[in-house]
Amino acid sequence: xxxxxxxxxxxxxxxxxxxxxxxxxxxxxxxxxxxxxxxxxxxxxxxxxxxxxxxxxxxxxxxxxxxxxxxxxxxxxxxxxxxxxxxxxxxxxxxxxxxxxxxxxxxxxxxxxxxxxxxxxxxxxxxxxxxxxxxxx
Numbered sequence: 001x002x003x004x005x006x007x008x009x010x011x012x013x014x015x016x017x018x019x020x021x022x023x024x025x026x027x028x029x030x031x032x033x034x035x036x037x038x039x040x041x042x043x044x045x046x047x048x049x050x051x052x053x054x055x056x057x058x059x060x061x062x063x064x065x066x067x068x069x070x071x072x073x074x075x076x077x078x079x080x081x082x083x084x085x086x087x088x089x090x091x092x093x094x095x096x097x098x099x100x101x102x103x104x105x106x107x108x109x110x111x112x113x114x115x116x117x118x119x120x121x122x123x124x125x126x127x128x129x130x131x132x133x134x135x136x137x
Contacts, residue, residue: 009092013084014113018073022085024093027065033082034070046079053087053110056102060094080109087111 008025031038033050041047050068054061066086070078087110091100103110119128 009089011085011088011092013081013086013088015080015084016073016077016117018070018077018081020068020070020078020081020085022066022068022082022089024064024066024089026063029062030065031061031068031086032066033068035067043075046075049076049079050082050086052106053083053090053103056106057090057094057099060090060099064090064093080114083110084113 008023011022011024013020013022031050031054033041038047038050041050066089068082068085070082072078073081087103091103091111100111121128125131
């Protein structure tokens with residue numbers, strides 16, 4: 001059951017310091033990332049990461065327009081955050097359990113955020129883990 005009656009669905013995804021917000025609505029298959037078409041988004045590996053949920057979704061991706069706004073983080077963490085937001089939006093729009101299962105079987109991080117974060121530095125040290133060696137000689 002394709003959901004053409006809803007006006008728009010908004011979803012979000014996070015990865016490290018990057019936050020992506022996706023808006024999905026009925027349309028002709030136009031995908032925009034930061035107001036530019038996905039075909040011109042650089043680097044190419046990040047573009048391929050953003051396209052993965054669209055390829056797995058099949059025909060649903062051709063019947064909707066998706067606008068993704070990515071802020072913060074680096075290029076790859078932004079791409080992963082956008083990928084998460086797009087996949088969540090497609091599942092919310094399509095309403096099919098089969099699509100959700102397909103995403104989870106392909107890669108769990110398409111629908112579940114990676115909660116790992118940078119460990120804070122310890123007191124009186126500039127590093128999180130390894131301590132400096134002491135020499136008493």
